[in-house]
Amino acid sequence: MKPRSMIIGTGHYVPSRILTNADLEKIVDTSNDWIVERTGIHERHIKADDENTSDMCIKAGERALQQSGLTAKDLDMIIIGTVTGDMRFPATAIFVQSGLGAVNAAALDISAACSGFLYGLVLADGLIASGKYRYILVIGSESLTNMTNWEDRNTCVLFGDGAGAAVVTASDGTRGIISSYLGADGTLAKLLWAPGGGTANPISHEMIDKKLHLLHMAGKEVFLHAVKAMCDAALKALSLAEMSPDDIDLLIPHQANIRIIEATGKRLGIPKEKVYVNIDRFGNTSSASVPIAIDEARRNGILKPGMTCLTVVFGGGFTWASVVIKF
Numbered sequence: 001m002k003p004r005s006m007i008i009g010t011g012h013y014v015p016s017r018i019l020t021n022a023d024l025e026k027i028v029d030t031s032n033d034w035i036v037e038r039t040g041i042h043e044r045h046i047k048a049d050d051e052n053t054s055d056m057c058i059k060a061g062e063r064a065l066q067q068s069g070l071t072a073k074d075l076d077m078i079i080i081g082t083v084t085g086d087m088r089f090p091a092t093a094i095f096v097q098s099g100l101g102a103v104n105a106a107a108l109d110i111s112a113a114c115s116g117f118l119y120g121l122v123l124a125d126g127l128i129a130s131g132k133y134r135y136i137l138v139i140g141s142e143s144l145t146n147m148t149n150w151e152d153r154n155t156c157v158l159f160g161d162g163a164g165a166a167v168v169t170a171s172d173g174t175r176g177i178i179s180s181y182l183g184a185d186g187t188l189a190k191l192l193w194a195p196g197g198g199t200a201n202p203i204s205h206e207m208i209d210k211k212l213h214l215l216h217m218a219g220k221e222v223f224l225h226a227v228k229a230m231c232d233a234a235l236k237a238l239s240l241a242e243m244s245p246d247d248i249d250l251l252i253p254h255q256a257n258i259r260i261i262e263a264t265g266k267r268l269g270i271p272k273e274k275v276y277v278n279i280d281r282f283g284n285t286s287s288a289s290v291p292i293a294i295d296e297a298r299r300n301g302i303l304k305p306g307m308t309c310l311t312v313v314f315g316g317g318f319t320w321a322s323v324v325i326k327f
């Protein structure tokens with residue numbers, strides 16, 4: 001398949017405040033050894049109280065625009081993957097549009113949990129292929145620590161905040177998105193969700209007392225589904241690209257748990273040195289995880305021009321996605 005659109009700039013932002021495993025030892029009954037061994041996480045970044053998801057998006061977006069050589073006025077669409085937006089409405093993308101001064105851009109959010117960035121990237125690819133959009137800013141950003149139950153050691157050690165962004169435009173024919181695959185299974189939604197605050201469980205004192213507005217997760221089940229779905233999605237995207245795992249220079253998987261990352265790489269037969277890992281420093285930043293990793297890998301020289309990258313993600317819903325990109 002011929003590339004249709006390509007990434008011409010990336011950027012990321014994480015808040016300055018760091019929460020270490022030692023800090024968490026003071027909050028819940030856990031230990032640095034348990035967290036490192038079972039998740040691979042050493043520390044994560046936590047947003048400031050007065051910092052919004054849109055603020056993180058704007059900083060990541062500005063960095064991506066700077067690298068692309070464009071200005072915000074060049075954008076004709078902003079797509080943000082987030083489930084922890086500033087407000088229930090309007091979309092967080094609206095505040096990013098005004099914050100960046102992207103006066104010519106339409107703006108919308110996508111709710112696909114950790115898969116939000118790749119869902120957005122695939123949507124951008126299609127919009128560019130339609131010929132109606134030229135420059136699209138896709139951002140994944142999450143303030144999951146805002147819906148974390150800090151009394152639940154099963155979940156509170158896992159998540160961090162941040163944003164990652166990419167500017168996408170039509171391919172030059174040699175680089176870009178070669179193939180993609182999206183999937184979902186709504187029958188498993190309750191294994192990872194925050195069920196309060198919407199129409200199903202409207203805001204009430206009772207709902208808040210039951211902590212339904214916070215994140216609930218069946219960790220073991222999520223783990224097993226994540227490995228299977230990420231491998232399946234990766235193989236489907238590779239097959240659409242008429243490629244095998246051997247053709248991949250760098251695997252950028254969702255950073256949810258080092259054991260999920262390692263199991264995915266192993267099942268795909270991609271050696272460890274070709275798998276990008278930064279979960280130790282950021283934890284699971286949900287929809288921000290993949291674009292933060294892409295930007296970091298580009299800036300530190302691990303992801304070089306000409307490389308073929310396989311990126312794959314799994315998230316609440318369940319949702320999953322995989323994209324093969326030549327950089």
Ligand SMILES: CC(C)(COP(=O)(O)OP(=O)(O)OC[C@H]1O[C@@H](n2cnc3c(N)ncnc32)[C@H](O)[C@@H]1OP(=O)(O)O)[C@@H](O)C(=O)NCCC(=O)NCCS
Pocket residue numbers: 029030031034035038039114153154155157217219220221222223226256257260284314315316
């Ligand atoms: C959450 C997760 C790290 C738990 O690891 P696990 O190896 O599956 O651990 P288990 O759930 O089997 O729990 C093992 C024990 O550790 C305990 N435990 C859980 N969290 C702990 C913590 N932070 N510190 C210490 N002990 C903990 C459990 O209570 C359990 O104790 P018990 O046997 O006395 O009941 C792991 O299941 C996971 O990463 N799941 C996927 C999560 C994810 O990626 N979510 C987002 C998807 S996008």
